[in-house]
Each structure stands twice: as C-alpha cells, then as structure tokens.
Amino acid sequence: MSRAYNFCAGPATLPESVLRQARDEMLDWRGTGMSVMEMSHRSDEFVQIAETAEKDLRELAGVSDDYAVLFMQGGASSQFSTIPLNLLGDKGSADYVNTGIWSKKAIAEASRYGQVNVVASSEDSGFTTIPDQAAWKTSAEAAYLHYTPNETIGGLEFDFVPDSPNVPLVADMSSNMLSRPVDVSRFGLIYAGAQKNIGPSGLVVVIIRKDLLGKARKETPTMMNYQVIADNDSMYNTPATYSWYLAGLVFKWLKEQGGVQAMGEINLRKARKLYDFIDNSDFYANPIDPRFRSWMNVPFTLADDALNSEFLRGANACGLLNLAGHRSVGGMRASIYNAMPEAGVDALIDYMTDFAKERG
Amino acid sequence: MSRAYNFCAGPATLPESVLRQARDEMLDWRGTGMSVMEMSHRSDEFVQIAETAEKDLRELAGVSDDYAVLFMQGGASSQFSTIPLNLLGDKGSADYVNTGIWSKKAIAEASRYGQVNVVASSEDSGFTTIPDQAAWKTSAEAAYLHYTPNETIGGLEFDFVPDSPNVPLVADMSSNMLSRPVDVSRFGLIYAGAQKNIGPSGLVVVIIRKDLLGKARKETPTMMNYQVIADNDSMYNTPATYSWYLAGLVFKWLKEQGGVQAMGEINLRKARKLYDFIDNSDFYANPIDPRFRSWMNVPFTLADDALNSEFLRGANACGLLNLAGHRSVGGMRASIYNAMPEAGVDALIDYMTDFAKERG
Numbered sequence: 001m002s003r004a005y006n007f008c009a010g011p012a013t014l015p016e017s018v019l020r021q022a023r024d025e026m027l028d029w030r031g032t033g034m035s036v037m038e039m040s041h042r043s044d045e046f047v048q049i050a051e052t053a054e055k056d057l058r059e060l061a062g063v064s065d066d067y068a069v070l071f072m073q074g075g076a077s078s079q080f081s082t083i084p085l086n087l088l089g090d091k092g093s094a095d096y097v098n099t100g101i102w103s104k105k106a107i108a109e110a111s112r113y114g115q116v117n118v119v120a121s122s123e124d125s126g127f128t129t130i131p132d133q134a135a136w137k138t139s140a141e142a143a144y145l146h147y148t149p150n151e152t153i154g155g156l157e158f159d160f161v162p163d164s165p166n167v168p169l170v171a172d173m174s175s176n177m178l179s180r181p182v183d184v185s186r187f188g189l190i191y192a193g194a195q196k197n198i199g200p201s202g203l204v205v206v207i208i209r210k211d212l213l214g215k216a217r218k219e220t221p222t223m224m225n226y227q228v229i230a231d232n233d234s235m236y237n238t239p240a241t242y243s244w245y246l247a248g249l250v251f252k253w254l255k256e257q258g259g260v261q262a263m264g265e266i267n268l269r270k271a272r273k274l275y276d277f278i279d280n281s282d283f284y285a286n287p288i289d290p291r292f293r294s295w296m297n298v299p300f301t302l303a304d305d306a307l308n309s310e311f312l313r314g315a316n317a318c319g320l321l322n323l324a325g326h327r328s329v330g331g332m333r334a335s336i337y338n339a340m341p342e343a344g345v346d347a348l349i350d351y352m353t354d355f356a357k358e359r360g
Numbered sequence: 361m362s363r364a365y366n367f368c369a370g371p372a373t374l375p376e377s378v379l380r381q382a383r384d385e386m387l388d389w390r391g392t393g394m395s396v397m398e399m400s401h402r403s404d405e406f407v408q409i410a411e412t413a414e415k416d417l418r419e420l421a422g423v424s425d426d427y428a429v430l431f432m433q434g435g436a437s438s439q440f441s442t443i444p445l446n447l448l449g450d451k452g453s454a455d456y457v458n459t460g461i462w463s464k465k466a467i468a469e470a471s472r473y474g475q476v477n478v479v480a481s482s483e484d485s486g487f488t489t490i491p492d493q494a495a496w497k498t499s500a501e502a503a504y505l506h507y508t509p510n511e512t513i514g515g516l517e518f519d520f521v522p523d524s525p526n527v528p529l530v531a532d533m534s535s536n537m538l539s540r541p542v543d544v545s546r547f548g549l550i551y552a553g554a555q556k557n558i559g560p561s562g563l564v565v566v567i568i569r570k571d572l573l574g575k576a577r578k579e580t581p582t583m584m585n586y587q588v589i590a591d592n593d594s595m596y597n598t599p600a601t602y603s604w605y606l607a608g609l610v611f612k613w614l615k616e617q618g619g620v621q622a623m624g625e626i627n628l629r630k631a632r633k634l635y636d637f638i639d640n641s642d643f644y645a646n647p648i649d650p651r652f653r654s655w656m657n658v659p660f661t662l663a664d665d666a667l668n669s670e671f672l673r674g675a676n677a678c679g680l681l682n683l684a685g686h687r688s689v690g691g692m693r694a695s696i697y698n699a700m701p702e703a704g705v706d707a708l709i710d711y712m713t714d715f716a717k718e719r720g
Contacts, residue, residue, distance in 0.1 A: 004393025008400045011601055016387070019395055023386035027379050033364025033679055035379055037560040037606075040368045040682060073562055074433045074583060077597035081581030109582055195598055200397040202433055202562040202600030219579055221441030222469055223434060237437035238555055240562030240600065241371055246397075319393055322400060 005344035008322035009152050009297060009335040010175065011195040018249040018339075037242040041235055046245075050234070053248030060254055061177075063184050063207055068230040070206040071244050073223070075193035076102070076174045079204055080109035083146070083170060083189065085220040087212060088114045091143035095119045095167065097136065099158075100127040100151030101328060106172060110146070113217075117142065127154045129289035133162055144168045144188060150176035150294050152196070153326040155286070155333065157294035161186050168212060176296050177205070178254060179338055180264030188212050194243060196296070197337050199250050203243035254338065263338055270336050270345045271295040277349045283356035301331040307359055308332070318351050320344075365704035368682035369512050369657060369695040370535065371555040378609040378699075397602040401595055406605075410594070413608030420614055421537075423544050423567055428590040430566040431604050433583070435553035436462070436534045439564055440469035443506070443530060443549065445580040447572060448474045451503035455479045455527065457496065459518075460487040460511030461688060462532060470506070473577075477502065487514045489649035493522055504528045504548060510536035510654050512556070513686040515646070515693065517654035521546050528572060536656050537565070538614060539698055540624030548572050554603060556656070557697050559610050563603035614698065623698055630696050630705045631655040637709045643716035661691040667719055668692070678711050680704075 006013040029036050032045055039046040054069050063069060072078075083106075088094060093115035096107045099122050110116050119138045120131040138145060145164045150157040152175040161183065162169060168188025177192035184190065189208045195201035206226070213227045222228055228236050257263055275293055278284045283303045286293065302311055308324075311332070315323050325331040336345055366373040389396050392405055399406040414429050423429060432438075443466075448454060453475035456467045459482050470476050479498045480491040498505060505524045510517040512535040521543065522529060528548025537552035544550065549568045555561035566586070573587045582588055588596050617623055635653055638644045643663045646653065662671055668684075671692070675683050685691040696705055 002393065003387060006394050006398055008398065008403075010598065011398055011400060013398050014395065019387050023383050026383035026386065027363060027376070033362065033681065034366050035374065038366055038368065038371055038373050040371060041561070042687075043368075043682070073435070073438065073600075075597050078433065078581065078583040081583065085581070112579070112582075193598065195601075200600075200602045201401070201598045202603060219472070221438065221445070221581070221584065222472075223438040223441065224581065237435050238370065238553065238561045240433075240560075240603070241555075242560045242602070243562060243600070321393065322403070327402075 004319040004321045005340070005347055006321045007334045007336065007340070007348070009196070009326070009333060010193070011201050012335055012337050013339045014199070014246075015250065015253045015339045018246065018253050021249055022246060036245040039241065041238050041241050046241055049245050049248055053244060053251055056248065056251035056255060057205070060251060060259055061182070061184055061207070067184065067207050067209050068213065068226075070208065070226065070229045071234040071239055071247070072204050072206055072229055073202065073240050075195070075201060075204050076172055076191065077105070078224070079172070079191045079206070080106045081113070082224045082226070083144075083191075084110040084113035085224055086216045086226050087168070087170070087189070088143045088217070089215045091141060093117060093139070093142055095138050095142040095145040097121070097131070097145075097147040097162075098123060099130060099148055099156055100154040102151055102153065102172060103148045106146060106148065119145070126287070127151065127156055128287050130156065130158055130292045138164070138167065140166055142167050144170045146170040146172075148172045150296055152297050152335075153329060154288070155294040155297040155299040156288055156292050157296065159291060168209065178260050178263065179267050179296055181260050194247055196335070199247035200243045203240045203247060205247070266342065267295045267336070267338065270340070270342050271298065274298050274334065274336070274345055274349065277352065281356060283360035284352060296337055297333055297335050299325055299329070299331055299333045303360060305330070310359070311355055314355060315351055318347070320348055320351055364679040364681045365700070365707055366681045367694040367696065367700070367708070369556070369686070369693060370553070371561050372695055372697050373699045374559070375610065375613045375699045378606065378613050381609055382606060396605040399601065401598050401601050406601055409605050409608055413604060413611055416608065416611035416615060417565070420611055420619055421542070421544055421567070427544065427567050427569055428573065428586075430568065430586065430589045431594040431599055431607070432564050432566055432589060433562065433600050435555070435561060435564050436532055436551065437465070438584070439532070439551045439566070440466045441473070442584045442586070443504075443551070444470045444473040445584055446576045446586045447528070447530070447549070448503045448577070449575045451501060453477060453499070453502055455498050455502040455505040457481070457491070457505070457507040457522075458483060459490060459508055459516055460514040462511055462513065463508045466506060466508065466532060479505070486647070487511065487516055488647050490516065490518055490652045498524070498527065500526055502527050504530045506530040506532070508532045510656055512657050512695075513689060515648055515654040515657045515659040516652050517656065519651060528569065536654075538620050538623065539627050539656055541620050554607055556695070559607035560603045562600045563607060565607070626702065627655045627696070627698065630700070630702055631658065634658050634694065634696065634705055634709065637712065641716060643720040644712060656697055657693055657695050659685055659689070659691055659693045663720065665690070670719070671715055674715060675711055678707070680708055680711055
C-alpha cells in the first residue's frame with residue numbers, strides 16, 4: 001500500500017518528509033560517499049550532525065546552558081535504573097507519583113535502589129484522573145520527585161507542571177516530549193525514549209540540570225553515569241548514531257512546523273476533535289477525566305467488545321493501522337503524536353462514524 | 361561523490377546492497393504502509409523480522425539451542441559492566457587477558473565489581489603479540505575468563521580459541537564477529553557491538569550459554585539482566601528495532617556470500633594482500649607479530665610521519681576514506697571488515713603504491 005495512517009503507540013509514525021530525506025541520503029550523505037550509519041561518530045560530518053541536533057532541540061524545548069543534553073542508548077526502561085543510581089545519592093529516598101502503568105514500572109525499578117515514597121496515586125480511580133497536588137505527601141528530604149507527565153497506555157496527561165521548588169523534579173516525557181510548550185527550568189531532569197515523538201527506538205534523550213551531575217553511586221555502570229556521558233558529549237562510547245541523525249531530522253521538521261508552540265495548537269485541535277467525536281457518540285467512550293485527557297494517546301472502547309476484531313480489520317483495510325489498545329487494557333487506542341497529520345485524525349473519525357452507523 | 365571505500369573502524373562500511381534495500385523499504389516495508397522504524401516491536405511484521413534475524417545469525421555462526429541469542433541496546437562498553445554484574449556471582453573474581461586498549465577498558469570496568477586477575481598481558485611488547493596460553497595464570501575458581509579476540513585499535517587478533525574447559529570463556533567479538541568460522545560451543549558468552557560487522561551502532565549481540573543465565577547480582581539494572589532479556593526475547597522494553605532489522609539484512613547478505621566459511625577465505629585473502637604489500641615495501645610498516653595480525657584492522661605507518669596528512673588528503677581525494685589511525689596511537693589504519701570489497705583493498709594498495717613512489 002502507499003503510506004498508511006499508523007496510530008501505533010511506539011515505535012510510532014514519523015514525518016513522511018523525514019523518511020524521504022533519510023531514504024534519499026541512505027547511500028551517500030551530502031556527497032561524502034557514505035551513509036550516516038557508516039560514519040565514525042568522531043568524524044567532522046557526524047559531529048556536525050550531532051551538534052546541530054542538540055542545538056535544534058535546545059532551541060525547540062528552550063533548554064538553557066544550565067542543563068546538559070544527553071543522547072544516550074536505551075529507552076525509558078533503562079532510565080528507570082539510571083535515575084536512582086545517579087540521583088539518590090546519600091538521601092536514600094525519592095518521591096514518586098503513581099498515575100499508571102509507566103509510573104508503576106519506574107517505581108518498581110527505583111525501589112530496587114532505595115526507599116521510594118509513593119506520594120500520590122490515582123490507582124483507586126482506575127488511573128482516570130490526576131491527584132490534586134495539594135494532597136501529595138512529598139518530603140523535603142527526597143532526592144527527587146518523579147512523575148509521568150503522559151501515561152501512554154492509560155491516555156492520562158498532566159495539564160500542569162507540579163510545583164517542586166526545593167526537590168528536583170524528574171519527568172518521563174517519553175510520550176509527550178516536544179508536543180507542547182513546557183518550561184524546562186522547572187525540572188531537574190527530563191527524559192524521553194525517542195520512539196514516540198523524536199525518532200527511532202534505541203535512543204533516549206536526557207535533559208539534566210548540571211548541578212545534578214556527579215552524584216552517581218559507586219556501582220553505577222559507567223555507561224549509565226550522567227557525568228561521564230555529559231563530559232564526553234554523549235560519545236564516551238559509540239552512540240546510536242543513526243537514531244541521533246534521525247532525531248535531528250525530526251527536530252528540523254518540528255522547526256519548520258513552527259516549533260512546539262504551533263505543534264501544541266495542532267495537537268490540541270487533533271485531540272479535541274477526536275474526544276469531541278467520542279463524547280458525542282453513543283457507541284464510543286473514553287473513561288478519562290476530561291481535564292486530564294492525553295493529547296497524544298486516545299484510548300476508547302466500543303459499545304460492544306465483541307465488535308473489536310471487526311473494527312480493527314475494517315480499520316486496517318482503510319489504512320488506519322495499529323488501533324488495538326495495549327494488551328494490558330484492551331479496547332482501542334489512537335496514538336496521535338506530532339507526526340500524525342490532522343488528516344489522519346479526520347480519516348479515523350470518518351471510519352469510526354461509518355462503523356458506528358453500520359454496527360452501532 | 362558516488363560510494364567511497366570507507367576504511368573506518370566503526371561505525372563502518374555496510375554492504376551496498378543492504379543499504380539499497382533499506383533505502384527502497386524506508387517508507388513502506390513490503391506493502392505495510394510503514395517504515396520498519398515505525399512498527400510496533402510486538403507487531404507480527406516486526407516479530408517476523410526479529411525472529412528471522414536470530415535464525416539467520418544462529419545458522420551463520422552455528423549457535424545451538426544451548427545458547428540464548430540476545431539483541432540488546434548499547435555496545436561493548438555497556439557489556440563491560442553487564443558481564444561482571446551477571447556472571448561474577450558468588451565467585452567474586454574473574455580472569456582477564458590483556459592484549460590492548462579494548463582489553464584494558466573491559467578490565468577497568470570489571471574491576472569496579474570484583475577482583476580481576478589479569479592472567480596474561482602483552483603490554484610489554486607494546487601489544488604486538490599474544491601471550492602463549494601455556495603461561496597464562498588462570499584460576500579454576502574464576503567466574504569466567506575474558507579475552508578480546510580482535511583488538512580493533514592495535515590490529516592484533518587471536519588465531520586460536522583459548523582452552524577453558526571448566527571456566528566459561530567470554531569474548532568481545534565486536535570487531536571480528538562473523539568474519540571467519542568460530543566454534544561457539546567453546547564459549548560461555550560472546551558479545552559484539554554491531555557497528556563493525558553487523559549493522560548500525562546502538563545494538564549489541566550477546567550469545568550466552570543458557571546455564572549462565574539467572575545469576576545476576578541484585579543491584580543489576582533490569583535492562584542489563586541477561587535472564588530478563590532472554591525470557592522476553594529481547595523485548596522486555598522496546599529494542600533498537602531499526603538496527604535489528606539492518607542486522608538481519610546483513611545476515612541475509614552474509615548467507616548470500618556463502619556464510620562465514622566463504623567470508624573467512626575472502627577476509628584472509630584481503631588481509632594477506634595488504635600485509636604482503638606492506639611487508640614488501642620500504643615505505644610502509646606494520647609492527648604486529650605476523651602470526652597475530654588482524655584480518656579486520658590493519659594499522660600501518662609511513663616511513664615519515666610528516667607525510668601523514670598528505671597521505672590522508674590524497675586518499676580522501678581518491679575516495680579512500682577514514683584511514684587515520686586511532687587518536688591514541690596515530691599512524692594509519694585500514695579496517696577491512698566483511699563489507700569492504702576486495703576491490704577496495706586493491707584500490708588502497710594502488711594508492712599506497714603511487715604515494716610511496718612519489719613521496720618515498
């Protein structure tokens with residue numbers, strides 16, 4: 001088929017123009033006679049690619065020189081250990097907010113390295129809302145305060161940045177990085193697996209306030225030591241060069257779209273359109289507190305679960321792919337990251353309309 | 361320029377046919393309407409790609425069912441910690457052979473986790489030879505015996521597999537994996553960063569005897585726990601899917617070339633040609649004990665170091681790229697991995713001949 005609309009939660013759809021450029025440069029990057037994936041990471045060409053990507057990311061996200069930007073290998077799951085190993089220090093405890101499956105994974109891994117205090121949880125609600133910050137039982141003694149701004153599986157997204165003036169705020173932005181403006185200066189550390197809004201899997205971007213470097217525990221594997229990675233411009237070992245290059249192409253594309261301000265407006269419009277359609281339907285439903293509905297991941301159910309397979313088959317036939325919900329929750333989920341064009345959301349709504357008419 | 365001959369030590373040249381296929385499939389993998397890098401790692405399509413790659417690797421390298429094959433994120437440097445964390449167990453000590461810069465890095469990292477006994481070293485010779493195994497001071501109590509079959513920087517390669525009937529043998533094959541036949545059954549663990557003979561950087565292949573699984577220390581980050589990775593078919597988290605796909609294309613290409621037996625013959629011929637030329641020249645020299653010269657990385661010096669820059673400029677102008685030696689040793693180095701065609705070696709020899717005539 002020609003290009004489909006791919007609603008996969010990650011690895012996820014990439015901008016078509018980025019893939020076209022990657023395709024055109026595959027055998028010969030700008031007259032060098034090499035693919036980017038064949039370049040030494042220490043070559044002038046690749047260093048230029050890497051530095052440009054960092055510069056563009058800093059510009060897009062508004063990252064000041066108080067922060068280091070790291071392009072590390074792995075993904076959020078490896079950061080779940082890397083963060084406590086680097087930040088727990090002699091404090092020994094950290095505060096975590098539990099808003100869903102990814103929060104829980106982060107909590108489970110951190111608990112292996114120190115005392116984790118779950119200072120708030122929306123588990124009682126089935127993770128359909130975000131607990132009011134006024135009720136969080138945070139501690140001034142915590143090494144950091146961790147939360148998950150967007151729960152990819154649950155489709156639950158913070159519409160505010162928690163206040164944490166004295167304890168460094170740490171955020172897993174894997175699924176909403178660069179999707180709308182965020183004030184980076186309020187964070188100690190932001191991390192994001194690339195495979196949703198940034199590029200291919202295997203790369204994780206870490207933005208860390210420089211005063212938090214240099215506190216890693218003795219047993220921290222060298223490749224997980226933020227200070228080492230920062231001191232070596234993410235090239236202590238051979239980084240994931242091709243993923244880094246693709247991330248750079250995505251950053252350029254984001255700048256062409258008008259940056260995260262423009263992206264946020266588009267994303268809000270896309271999400272609203274889909275939620276409004278669901279809310280106005282008797283056939284589809286979304287259980288999340290409207291205030292905290294994710295702009296990136298839209299889970300929904302059909303009035304009759306027995307129709308799920310037919311819905312998915314029909315969607316596939318129309319080139320609307322990967323709408324099945326996560327295996328842990330079932331139902332449907334449409335991931336509509338930055339790279340999902342508004343036309344893809346429109347096509348999905350058209351299909352959902354027809355399906356509900358025929359089967360509802 | 362058109363495709364150059366790229367002698368980079370890593371990331372390194374890839375087979376042109378692999379890059380052409382990756383280019384042609386970039387926007388739409390076999391009618392799915394998606395790039396491989398946009399596919400869910402749990403989709404039928406990607407699972408098929410992943411399983412085929414593993415099957416082809418098992419066939420190429422002769423890996424029996426006694427071994428798990430893992431496609432992990434990172435590279436050899438991350439394995440330098442992963443190995444002691446997983447294998448030291450209650451033994452507390454491991455034996456390491458020191459034959460160059462990569463051995464030393466492995467030793468330094470392992471020393472952070474337990475007692476490392478350097479059972480043999482060729483440092484006195486300037487790492488120009490391999491110590492005779494009869495003189496190695498190995499211990500029956502060691503958790504494992506680690507060595508580096510090919511030193512990428514020094515250009516020093518074992519022509520034998522050490523005997524280690526009772527202690528698991530661990531080998532960093534980053535730079536000579538699949539370059540010639542090797543009896544996998546003699547190893548406890550083989551690992552290889554992909555970016556030399558396998559694919560793009562960011563992926564490391566681990567072949568581990570199954571009885572060595574399940575011994576990780578408590579503090580091992582989950583993403584470094586071999587047992588967890590094996591139990592989840594390398595998909596505990598999102599793996600480096602695109603690199604895995606490219607590795608699979610390289611494995612297919614290797615099979616088309618006749619597998620590692622045929623590759624070994626070609627590699628020996630390429631290496632011999634270049635070493636013979638160097639040995640017969642008054643202008644070029646290679647310091648390595650002829651028995652242990654690497655088939656993959658051929659360092660050489662010019663009679664006058666002052667000519668190095670001119671040599672490199674002229675080479676670049678002829679499309680012979682990345683011949684500078686590692687920054688730690690200087691001189692020249694031609695990396696001639698599987699994907700370097702014999703014509704590339706011929707072109708290099710032609711250039712070296714002309715340069716020596718003009719400047720020698």
